[in-house]
Amino acid sequence: xxxxxGDPASGLRTDTQRNRMLLVAAAGRxxxxxxxxxxxxxxxxxxxxxxxxxxxxSSVNEALAAYRFEVGRELFEFTTAQEASGVDLLGRVCAQxxxxxxxxxxxxxxxRSAEGYLARLRDGxxxxxxxxxxxxxxxxEAAQELEVRATGQEAxxxxxxxxxxxxxxxxxxxxxxxxxxxxxxLLRTFTAALQGWSARQDLS
Amino acid sequence: MRSDTQRNRRELVKAAGQLFASRRGPISxxxxxKxxxxxxxxxxxxxASVEDILAEYRFGVGEKLREFSLKxxxxxxxxxxxxxxxxxxxxxxxxxxxxxxRSGEGYLARLRQGxxxxxxxxxxxxxxLRETCDELxLMPLGDEAxxxxxxxxxxxxxxxxxxxxxxxxxxxTARLVSALTGAMTGWNADRSxxxxx
Numbered sequence: 001x002x003x004x005x006g007d008p009a010s011g012l013r014t015d016t017q018r019n020r021m022l023l024v025a026a027a028g029r030x031x032x033x034x035x036x037x038x039x040x041x042x043x044x045x046x047x048x049x050x051x052x053x054x055x056x057x058s059s060v061n062e063a064l065a066a067y068r069f070e071v072g073r074e075l076f077e078f079t080t081a082q083e084a085s086g087v088d089l090l091g092r093v094c095a096q097x098x099x100x101x102x103x104x105x106x107x108x109x110x111x112r113s114a115e116g117y118l119a120r121l122r123d124g125x126x127x128x129x130x131x132x133x134x135x136x137x138x139x140x141e142a143a144q145e146l147e148v149r150a151t152g153q154e155a156x157x158x159x160x161x162x163x164x165x166x167x168x169x170x171x172x173x174x175x176x177x178x179x180x181x182x183x184x185x186l187l188r189t190f191t192a193a194l195q196g197w198s199a200r201q202d203l204s
Numbered sequence: 205m206r207s208d209t210q211r212n213r214r215e216l217v218k219a220a221g222q223l224f225a226s227r228r229g230p231i232s233x234x235x236x237x238k239x240x241x242x243x244x245x246x247x248x249x250x251x252a253s254v255e256d257i258l259a260e261y262r263f264g265v266g267e268k269l270r271e272f273s274l275k276x277x278x279x280x281x282x283x284x285x286x287x288x289x290x291x292x293x294x295x296x297x298x299x300x301x302x303x304x305x306r307s308g309e310g311y312l313a314r315l316r317q318g319x320x321x322x323x324x325x326x327x328x329x330x331x332x333l334r335e336t337c338d339e340l341x342l343m344p345l346g347d348e349a350x351x352x353x354x355x356x357x358x359x360x361x362x363x364x365x366x367x368x369x370x371x372x373x374x375x376x377t378a379r380l381v382s383a384l385t386g387a388m389t390g391w392n393a394d395r396s397x398x399x400x401x
Contacts, residue, residue: 116364153369158383161355170310175348188394189352189387196386200379 031107224301
């Protein structure tokens, strides 16, 4: 995964940008429908030759990462537009995340890398960075409101563990919760976990 | 099974564990067969894929956890902490072989389908989690408590806390157990408020 800051597509020529956008959208559509696809299939869905597709992305996973970046950016824009604060803000952002995950379906589920979340975040995986940005203010304010002592990194680590798209789908499909119930359940579980984590930190 | 067949199977599982513990990156069936000094054709008679070998390896680690758990005399939260610490030890000892390239399916979905290496791990945690619910005054959360334990004690997250955050084994165990009991309490409170059908 290349480490890039900001919008990876900036500065490209318009037709090049268009092809890239078509590929990202095609990868999202195919994976959202629940079926893994090859680069040739993604290119075919986008109406672009496979050779051109490989000039944009070296693998299907890279195209999916770009798709997840766009979803992360939607979350970031949502957060920025909110006037709420603290746990209230966190609740709204979490509900929006669950909503986005459900809307984008299986394309959000990574067959995860062997590396941990924090290790990948530090390496600058760009789609994780934008998601972390979206959560920065909600988590910091919620921690303050709950009088929790945890670093931003620790709070983000725990948030990621609970709000992993795979777990969200598990709650909806296996436990039978609605997206709103899953969001409320995870928020309550996460904030209590954060309080537990922080209490133990004071002791050790 | 004949004994040389059993031996080959054991050697393959052992070789996979050694290879995944010692290096990152893709490891193929023929890499494992070669390390076990067995032909690839024989290896494929035992396992259909590298993932199948790793599943058997993890089953062996899960069995160690279950045996450890069953012989403990402590109970409740104390038992949960002891068993969780043992798990952190096992994850560190077995390292790379414990990190799955994860399935797209959720934990509960896989557990309820009876994925064999998950069920042995769930057996190891059954009494600790049940008694902890009781001790904390929660309703019996059943496999939902197991779901919460599993997402917090995922080997990848444990190694992340140790390697990236720089926590010790003891700190990792203590904070994860405390986060887990918090999570169980929060889960229980929300479930009491809006029980699912």
